[in-house]
Amino acid sequence: MIFSERIKSMQFSPIRKLMPYANDAVLKGKKVFRLNIGQPDIETPELFFKSIANFKETVLKYTNSQGMDILIDSFIKYYKEWDINFEKDEILITNGGSEALLFAMMAICDIDDEIIIPEPFYTNYNGFSEAAGVKVVPFLTKAEDGFHLPKKEEILKKITPKTKAILISNPGNPTGVVYTYYEIRMLSDIAKERDIYLIADEVYREFIYDNLKYTSALYMTDILDRVILIDSISKRYSACGARIGLVASKNKELINQILKLCQSRLCVPTLEQVGAASLINTPKEYFSRVTKEYENRRNILYDNLSVIPGVICEKPTGAFYVIVKLPIEDAEHFSKWMLTDFEYDNKTVMVAPAEGFYATPSLGKNEIRISYCINSNELKEAMMILSKGLEKYKSIF
Ligand SMILES: Cc1ncc(COP(=O)(O)O)c(C=O)c1O
Known part of the structure; x- marks a missing residue:
């Protein structure tokens, strides 16, 4: 069968491409904290x-x-x-x-x-x-x-x-x-x-x-x-x-x-x-409440991330994402491994490898993007699990 050069040149979304592994992990009974996608958890008005x-x-x-x-x-x-x-x-x-x-x-x-x-x-x-x-x-x-x-x-x-x-x-x-x-x-x-x-x-x-x-x-x-x-x-x-x-x-x-x-x-x-x-x-109060919630999550995320050994990130000032440099070589391999091979207390974390956010080849290979669209307590737990995952991954690879 013939496909166009256009469709062949398109990439699968790096935000969604690990989805089958996450679904598999869920089928096996693991809880997956989904930090890969900008899907707000806040209620629609x-x-x-x-x-x-x-x-x-x-x-x-x-x-x-x-x-x-x-x-x-x-x-x-x-x-x-x-x-x-x-x-x-x-x-x-x-x-x-x-x-x-x-x-x-x-x-x-x-x-x-x-x-x-x-x-x-x-x-x-x-x-x-x-x-x-x-x-x-x-x-x-x-x-x-x-x-x-x-x-x-x-x-x-x-x-x-x-x-x-x-x-x-x-x-x-x-x-x-x-x-x-x-x-x-x-x-x-x-x-x-x-x-x-x-x-x-x-x-x-x-x-x-x-x-x-x-x-x-x-x-x-x-x-x-x-x-x-x-x-x-x-x-x-x-x-x-x-x-x-x-x-x-x-x-x-x-x-x-x-x-x-x-x-x-x-x-x-x-x-x-x-x-x-x-x-x-929508009452104006909705926006002040929601922005405050995200700002609080941003603070929690940043505080918990920046104490993980070898992790480098700058404090973002808007939206609900952060790019994080990890002390490993291949963030895509790590992100997949977190879903297929790792669990802590039967839980794991799904993140988006950052390479797909760059157009220049080889950039972002050791980076991930985290979105903070889950509540503060879950976010804290997810950062703890990420930290444990990194520790184990570094001991194997
Ligand atoms: C920067 C940016 N632009 C556009 C979109 C597209 O959003 P939608 O098509 O849902 O309006 C997104 C979605 O994540 C985004 O992050």
Whole structure:
């Protein structure tokens, strides 16, 4: 059988590829702490389910390809609270931020065009760019700099005539970095000077710790025609399964072009749009409670990780991930071994090997990404088990 070069070049998600081993471990009766995936455990606001229960139409129809008016209006209201002004024809509802990313790439890149991305980066950026025939050109950010951006000259070196955009996740997955105003300003200057887009993936906008101030790419008023916003309710409202996201830009012509892609897939699920539209009425207290919870977990995770011998990590300031350097050679082998061969009190830990978050071969080989989407007590126990696992692994390999 013949498969396309495109599909063959795509990788299996490093976040999910150890899943069969985890499932096997569970079948054998082990408890597995799942630190591999950014699936929040916080309850989705009840409003979401209530509004779907109150949906009284007798036919479940297609909606507009750009998304339901009530949902777009609710996002316009949401952005106003962040001092960002969007109009109706500047937002397209998508199947999660994932589809928004794919559509953005397809709309601005031809085959073999390039997008530059600070690495390590959200691993599915690889998947979307391979599907769109786009080349990812990484520039390195380092744990010792808290994964902040390198100097402008380093980034400029990566730009070629084929570069169409810079793509950032802010706050960062998998690094937890929150970029400063000056970093976003620098990227905006580059976009302006080199006539390229800035794709700003801001799906973790609410998850900022240590009282840091957030700078959206949309605060850079002089480059609004080249900012493409990727957003989603998945993390903000702990609603990953709803698959509701959006692509937005003040560049109306770009949005009009992307609308063709939206039309070709007809629409986003109706009921989920109804549920999502109600989320604008979520009390503000929800966000302060959730952010406090994640900040507390971040502290617990960091405190427990940094005392494990040989482990190196920087304290993240946003999102709910941390990249951790382990005192071993092959983090993928270790992560698999933790599921297949290790248990402590019949429990083990599942993490994501970090190599798949890098585009440069051989980087991240001894690193893992941990997500802190389990409660504090479990997190403490999981760190203890990770520590025991490392100790045993080092004694064997
Ligand atoms: C940085 C980033 N962008 C986009 C997404 C896609 O999210 P969704 O498609 O659920 O909206 C994720 C999911 O983990 C993410 O971490």
